[in-house]
Amino acid sequence: MEQPEGFVFTPENLEWAQAVIKKYPEGRQASAVISLLWRAQEQNGGWVSEPALRYIAEMLDMAYIRVYEVVTFYTMFNLQPVGRYYLQVCGTTPCMLSGAQDLTEACRKHIGPKDTVSDDGMFSWTEVECLGACVNAPMVQINKYYYEDLTPESLGDIIERLRKGEDVPPGPQDGRQGCAPKSGPNTLIDAAIYGSDDSGPEPGYAGTSDPKSKMPGPY
Numbered sequence: 001m002e003q004p005e006g007f008v009f010t011p012e013n014l015e016w017a018q019a020v021i022k023k024y025p026e027g028r029q030a031s032a033v034i035s036l037l038w039r040a041q042e043q044n045g046g047w048v049s050e051p052a053l054r055y056i057a058e059m060l061d062m063a064y065i066r067v068y069e070v071v072t073f074y075t076m077f078n079l080q081p082v083g084r085y086y087l088q089v090c091g092t093t094p095c096m097l098s099g100a101q102d103l104t105e106a107c108r109k110h111i112g113p114k115d116t117v118s119d120d121g122m123f124s125w126t127e128v129e130c131l132g133a134c135v136n137a138p139m140v141q142i143n144k145y146y147y148e149d150l151t152p153e154s155l156g157d158i159i160e161r162l163r164k165g166e167d168v169p170p171g172p173q174d175g176r177q178g179c180a181p182k183s184g185p186n187t188l189i190d191a192a193i194y195g196s197d198d199s200g201p202e203p204g205y206a207g208t209s210d211p212k213s214k215m216p217g218p219y
């Protein structure tokens with residue numbers, strides 16, 4: 001893998017890195033390694049170069065091999081360039097049973113082979129383990145955002161819209177609200193459990209964005 005000549009943090013990132021390092025007691029600066037690697041990856045367009053590893057090792061007074069051990073342990077770090085849009089397709093059991101394999105085919109069709117950057121530099125994709133959004137399987141992470149309840153068609157559409165420069169809202173792509181049941185509310189629907197005024201919850205309470213909803217919840 002061809003590497004750039006060098007790496008230094010931008011002045012803003014350097015200032016940020018020094019503040020992070022100061023959070024740890026003298027002699028424990030190495031604790032900042034993941035934070036600094038993550039910032040270096042962001043600055044470098046989604047991957048950590050070899051000069052960046054050495055730069056961080058020196059900054060934290062760590063052996064280079066220790067930084068290399070960390071960066072190769074966590075799959076959130078990339079050691080080769082990625083596309084401007086980097087897709088991580090979850091292939092663990094719930095997503096696999098819900099059609100993840102068809103999503104990888106859609107990636108092959110709309111982007112190209114796994115772990116290679118498309119000719120226009122816009123996309124690359126890989127397969128990952130569970131991303132913790134199994135209730136909305138199958139799903140894909142694109143840069144920092146989750147796109148859920150996908151089909152090969154909806155994923156292909158997302159890729160083509162991103163290619164055209166459109167904003168594509170993340171979240172469920174089938175009209176579902178968050179991770180609410182697809183069939184609508186089916187638990188806690190007995191009005192009697194909400195108090196003595198027997199008015200019950202207002203309509204559309206479960207996971208809706210109804211501003212009148214009195215139910216606690218993510219929305």
Ligand code: FES
Pocket residue numbers: 090091092093094095096129130131132133134135137139
């Ligand atoms: S299995 Fe895909 S998000 Fe958990």
